[in-house]
Amino acid sequence: MNIVEWLPFSVLVPLIAAPVCALLPGRVLPWLLAFLSALAALLITAIALPVLWQGEVSYPFGNWPPPIGIEYRIDAANGMVALLVAAIAAFVLPWARIINNQEVPERQGIFYALFLMAFAGLMGITLTGDVFNVFVFLEISSLSTYALIAHGWDRRALLASFRYLIMGTVGATFLLIGIGFLYMMTGTLNMADLAERLPEVRDTTAVRAALAFIIVGLGLKLALFPLHLWLPNAYAYAPNFISTFIAATATKVALYVMLRFVFTVFAPDYSFVALPLSAVLMALGIAGMFAGSWVAMFQDNLKRMLAYSSVAQIGYMVLAISMVTSLGVAAGLLHLFNHALMKAALFMALGTVFYQTGSVQIHRLRGIGRQMPWTMTAFALAGLSLIGVPLTAGFISKWYLILAALQADLAWLIPLILITSLMAIYYIWRVVEAAWFLEPPDHSEPVSEAPAALLIPLWVMVALNFYFGIDTRLTVGAAEAAARALTGVAP
Amino acid sequence: MSPLTVVLIPFLGAALIALAGDRSRLRDSLGWITAILFFIGVASQLGPVLEGAGRSQQVWEILPGLELAFAVEPLGMGFALLAATLWLAATPYAIGYMGAMGYTHLGRFFALYAIALGAAAGIAFSANLLTMFVFYEVLSLSTYPLVAHDGTEKAKRGARVYISLLLVTSIGLMLPAIIWTWQAAGTQDFVAGGILDGRVSPAAGAFLLVLFMFGTGKAALMPFHRWLPSAMVAPTPVSALLHAVAVVKAGVFVVLKLALYVFGLDYLKTLATADFMLYVAAFTLLAASLVALRQDNLKARLAYSTVSQLSYIAVGALLAHQVAAIGGGMHMVMHGFGKITLFFCAGAIYVATRKTEVSQLDGIGRRMPVTMFAFLLGALCVIGLPPTGGLWSKWHLVMGAYEAGHAPIMVVFMISTLLNIAYLLPPVIRAFLLPPRDGDSGGIREAPMLCVVPLLLTALGGVALFVLGEKSFDLLSLIFS
Numbered sequence: 001m002n003i004v005e006w007l008p009f010s011v012l013v014p015l016i017a018a019p020v021c022a023l024l025p026g027r028v029l030p031w032l033l034a035f036l037s038a039l040a041a042l043l044i045t046a047i048a049l050p051v052l053w054q055g056e057v058s059y060p061f062g063n064w065p066p067p068i069g070i071e072y073r074i075d076a077a078n079g080m081v082a083l084l085v086a087a088i089a090a091f092v093l094p095w096a097r098i099i100n101n102q103e104v105p106e107r108q109g110i111f112y113a114l115f116l117m118a119f120a121g122l123m124g125i126t127l128t129g130d131v132f133n134v135f136v137f138l139e140i141s142s143l144s145t146y147a148l149i150a151h152g153w154d155r156r157a158l159l160a161s162f163r164y165l166i167m168g169t170v171g172a173t174f175l176l177i178g179i180g181f182l183y184m185m186t187g188t189l190n191m192a193d194l195a196e197r198l199p200e201v202r203d204t205t206a207v208r209a210a211l212a213f214i215i216v217g218l219g220l221k222l223a224l225f226p227l228h229l230w231l232p233n234a235y236a237y238a239p240n241f242i243s244t245f246i247a248a249t250a251t252k253v254a255l256y257v258m259l260r261f262v263f264t265v266f267a268p269d270y271s272f273v274a275l276p277l278s279a280v281l282m283a284l285g286i287a288g289m290f291a292g293s294w295v296a297m298f299q300d301n302l303k304r305m306l307a308y309s310s311v312a313q314i315g316y317m318v319l320a321i322s323m324v325t326s327l328g329v330a331a332g333l334l335h336l337f338n339h340a341l342m343k344a345a346l347f348m349a350l351g352t353v354f355y356q357t358g359s360v361q362i363h364r365l366r367g368i369g370r371q372m373p374w375t376m377t378a379f380a381l382a383g384l385s386l387i388g389v390p391l392t393a394g395f396i397s398k399w400y401l402i403l404a405a406l407q408a409d410l411a412w413l414i415p416l417i418l419i420t421s422l423m424a425i426y427y428i429w430r431v432v433e434a435a436w437f438l439e440p441p442d443h444s445e446p447v448s449e450a451p452a453a454l455l456i457p458l459w460v461m462v463a464l465n466f467y468f469g470i471d472t473r474l475t476v477g478a479a480e481a482a483a484r485a486l487t488g489v490a491p
Numbered sequence: 492m493s494p495l496t497v498v499l500i501p502f503l504g505a506a507l508i509a510l511a512g513d514r515s516r517l518r519d520s521l522g523w524i525t526a527i528l529f530f531i532g533v534a535s536q537l538g539p540v541l542e543g544a545g546r547s548q549q550v551w552e553i554l555p556g557l558e559l560a561f562a563v564e565p566l567g568m569g570f571a572l573l574a575a576t577l578w579l580a581a582t583p584y585a586i587g588y589m590g591a592m593g594y595t596h597l598g599r600f601f602a603l604y605a606i607a608l609g610a611a612a613g614i615a616f617s618a619n620l621l622t623m624f625v626f627y628e629v630l631s632l633s634t635y636p637l638v639a640h641d642g643t644e645k646a647k648r649g650a651r652v653y654i655s656l657l658l659v660t661s662i663g664l665m666l667p668a669i670i671w672t673w674q675a676a677g678t679q680d681f682v683a684g685g686i687l688d689g690r691v692s693p694a695a696g697a698f699l700l701v702l703f704m705f706g707t708g709k710a711a712l713m714p715f716h717r718w719l720p721s722a723m724v725a726p727t728p729v730s731a732l733l734h735a736v737a738v739v740k741a742g743v744f745v746v747l748k749l750a751l752y753v754f755g756l757d758y759l760k761t762l763a764t765a766d767f768m769l770y771v772a773a774f775t776l777l778a779a780s781l782v783a784l785r786q787d788n789l790k791a792r793l794a795y796s797t798v799s800q801l802s803y804i805a806v807g808a809l810l811a812h813q814v815a816a817i818g819g820g821m822h823m824v825m826h827g828f829g830k831i832t833l834f835f836c837a838g839a840i841y842v843a844t845r846k847t848e849v850s851q852l853d854g855i856g857r858r859m860p861v862t863m864f865a866f867l868l869g870a871l872c873v874i875g876l877p878p879t880g881g882l883w884s885k886w887h888l889v890m891g892a893y894e895a896g897h898a899p900i901m902v903v904f905m906i907s908t909l910l911n912i913a914y915l916l917p918p919v920i921r922a923f924l925l926p927p928r929d930g931d932s933g934g935i936r937e938a939p940m941l942c943v944v945p946l947l948l949t950a951l952g953g954v955a956l957f958v959l960g961e962k963s964f965d966l967l968s969l970i971f972s
Contacts, residue, residue, distance in 0.1 A: 421662065422663060470551060
């Protein structure tokens with residue numbers, strides 16, 4: 001049995017572990033089970049990835065041959081995203097144990113079970129080769145995410161969760177309508193099969209409508225501007241562990257699904273012709289870059305600030321994809337990967353600050369840099385990556401984005417990318433200045449540095465941001481292989 | 492030693508100094524060891540350069556065509572030697588000054604000080620635009636906390652102007668220019684004679700020149716010069732070594748390097764904006780001198796004098812003539828020695844008497860004769876009079892202007908020299924020739940020895956360069972061999 005046949009277990013292990021986890025008592029065992037599941041998923045995807053670079057792999061469930069049975073079809077693109085999701089889960093969980101003990105002190109068995117469901121859902125969306133299966137896993141992950149967000153310490157978390165539920169359900173329904181249209185027209189749900197059968201019926205209104213429904217539905221899920229309204233509050237009021245995890249993974253997976261539909265199922269020569277998708281995505285991407293960065297500059301709640309920054313960063317990814325070149329897709333996927341690293345590190349730093357101080361309001365964090373130097377230095381360094389300073393992962397993303405723009409004769413995008421980078425400098429700078437150069441509020445109590453158990457995972461995440469800024473073989477190699485798998489052309 | 496090792500010495504030293512923290516003896520000895528090792532490392536690069544084969548080293552390829560690499564060439568050698576030599580002088584001065592003024596957080600201070608020097612060496616030895624840009628930003632970021640070290644509102648405000656101007660110009664103007672150059676030329680390496688000739692349209696080349704020149708904010712071309720006077724809120728050792736030598740010289744070094752190795756002098760001459768930038772530099776040169784004339788605060792006067800002198804070097808590069816470029820390179824060194832002396836003196840005066848204004852200096856020469864004598868030598872070096880090295884650099888700059896056929900620039904040089912005299916000599920005249928205003932006659936009371944000895948040494952260094960003028964010319968003329 002070779003490693004590739006193990007791949008479905010990266011979904012199954014967390015999925016099976018979830019109900020077990022719900023029954024486990026206490027605090028240590030549920031966490032341990034969640035961590036071991038994430039670790040298992042990470043090991044499986046990490047070992048399988050080199051095989052996927054060679055070409056795609058198919059796994060029929062229950063030995064029912066596709067397109068009758070459900071098929072997992074895995075190539076470099078979803079292999080990379082799956083690795084990212086599993087890696088974020090495995091790297092964030094060691095940090096999250098102490099955080100969750102403070103923020104979610106009771107019924108942790110249920111909490112971790114929900115997390116495992118969300119995690120399994122994301123892995124499932126990523127690995128499956130069946131469009132209905134995508135919807136099912138999307139619902140599994142979304143429903144559990146709504147519940148997880150509602151665990152936030154602040155009562156506003158309930159409203160944020162409800163809002164996300166409404167918008168997310170609208171998105172999922174649109175996706176389902178689109179999938180329904182496709183099934184109606186072709187009689188199949190298998191992606192590869194759809195790709196073969198769609199050309200015959202592609203000039204019908206139903207298929208065009210299917211594409212439009214799917215794009216809008218996924219646009220909601222990936223928080224494409226202006227469909228991002230659910231995101232800031234969801235990120236801001238969720239428990240810090242959940243903020244970190246979904247900021248680094250959920251929107252990324254939705255973006256991957258969009259790529260999969262646009263490039264594999266519909267094929268780019270249809271998607272970008274039937275609808276003015278390239279122009280629309282480019283305009284929305286740029287608008288998201290500016291609107292997200294602009295709003296982030298004025299946020300008092302730092303988690304909201306990072307959330308708006310995410311809207312801007314998703315704008316970069318969408319912009320890269322809208323170029324419809326292999327290099328553009330590679331740049332988008334590269335930023336997808338690198339952005340997950342930087343946002344995970346930033347949210348972990350804020351979570352650590354919250355653990356010690358009970359606040360992430362900028363005016364209450366004045367002078368915190370002197371009291372928690374390690375945490376805030378980690379924040380500042382991860383901020384450099386977000387800005388895109390050379391030697392960080394963020395620089396590699398931006399560099400590829402600019403390369404892609406130049407290759408597509410869109411040099412006018414470069415000033416826009418640089419201006420939004422300057423805006424990122426500003427909003428990261430505000431935090432640095434508040435943390436180190438302003439006097440603490442008068443009546444504030446002294447705060448001590450966080451325990452090493454929080455700092456070590458945080459710094460590992462920061463170190464990854466620098467590592468992938470210097471050694472780009474894995475990220476660039478995977479992104480290029482993924483772009484080749486999606487577009488059929490080497491970047 | 493390989494160039495990378497030399498660059499890493501100050502960074503490693505900085506880590507150890509930071510760990511030493513408040514244990515002053517250990518910290519100071521680490522500071523000394525780092526500065527000495529760094530000097531030895533830099534000096535060890537000189538031999539190969541003089542033989543015409545400076546060491547080069549590829550460190551790491553981040554992406555294809557995008558790598559960190561070092562290559563030692565004559566101009567960078569000059570800059571690195573200048574920084575390493577003056578760091579040796581600044582080490583005791585900084586220890587003495589910071590101690591005498593009762594500053595705290597010295598572990599952080601000296602660690603960042605060392606990082607700034609390492610970044611300067613990284614810029615000096617960089618083999619391509621990316622490496623240069625990385626260290627350029629490290630230099631900006633590491634010096635920011637040093638500017639704000641006082642911790643007062645004023646210091647923070649000054650530091651904010653400092654960092655925002657440097658970051659905005661470098662990321663907003665220089666980085667796009669680097670990307671554009673790399674895209675157009677297909678390489679981002681520094682190559683003698685330039686990489687842009689024939690690769691971009693004349694309009695694009697002209698635009699790139701403007702982007703690069705204004706993007707190098709550290710060269711303080713007007714209107715992007717405000718950061719330099721703002722940075723004067725820093726403790727004097729920072730103003731002296733960083734804002735008279737490492738940071739600003741990094742700026743003009745980049746200007747020279749771009750002119751010689753990215754544009755190439757022959758191509759630079761043909762650009763439509765070359766004359767425009769030349770006159771921007773000439774305007775800065777005169778305007779800053781005029782502003783300096785009106786400053787009563789000694790450090791502010793020296794700061795504007797620096798803005799003006801930096802433009803001499805930028806003019807040297809933009810004249811696009813070999814002699815002028817060499818003159819610019821020489822002035823980088825000569826002005827470094829002169830200006831650090833002047834700043835050391837300003838700091839020594841402050842430590843000994845708490846006086847900051849030129850108008851307070853009446854008769855201070857009787858109290859601090861050594862300091863004011865050194866001030867005189869430093870001033871002569873900046874003005875460009877014998878017996879100091881400043882003579883040779885200005886000599887070559889004027890000759891370069893003549894040979895390049897830019898008569899107005901020669902006039903600008905002459906007027907500016909008169910202005911230099913008018914703002915740099917009055918402090919000396921007041922100090923020695925006017926009676927003390929407050930009737931102070933307590934005999935000789937200099938600043939602590941740790942402050943006085945270094946400033947005397949750098950002043951004498953300026954004199955030594957008068958004798959060694961030819962050597963520095965020979966080193967820099969290797970650029971064109």
